[in-house]
Amino acid sequence: MLDSETIFSSSETTKERVRMRLPRRVTFADTLFIQEVDGELVLLDTRSDHYYGLDSVGKTFWETIETNKGDIEKSITDLLEIFDVDEATLRRDMANFLHQLEYNRLVDFVQQ
Numbered sequence: 001m002l003d004s005e006t007i008f009s010s011s012e013t014t015k016e017r018v019r020m021r022l023p024r025r026v027t028f029a030d031t032l033f034i035q036e037v038d039g040e041l042v043l044l045d046t047r048s049d050h051y052y053g054l055d056s057v058g059k060t061f062w063e064t065i066e067t068n069k070g071d072i073e074k075s076i077t078d079l080l081e082i083f084d085v086d087e088a089t090l091r092r093d094m095a096n097f098l099h100q101l102e103y104n105r106l107v108d109f110v111q112q
Helices: 056-067 072-082 087-103
Strands: 004-008 027-029 032-037 041-045 050-054 106-109
Touching: 027 087, 041 056, 050 056, 056 072, 056 087, 072 087, 087 106
Parallel strands: 004 050
Antiparallel strands: 027 106, 032 041, 041 050
């Protein structure tokens, strides 16, 4: 049986001020099957048989990171052009997003 878990939702609170380091680059797990459904992304991890949902904001983050071949700084620059948000908030949201993905083994952090 598959478990459902929302990885990123734009309605999540940003009041939590946990300082997380952003990796320089990420690589996506090669065990993922990705499908767009109603403007959102559904990620199936074939290793664990868990699936995860990304809302429209998470989908934009994911696609921007993909477009930039995992380069986080380039992705942040691009996302600042897309979203009406200050850089500190975007960096905090990106760190939260990436750490949730890493926790679920959907990405690997590359520091070089």
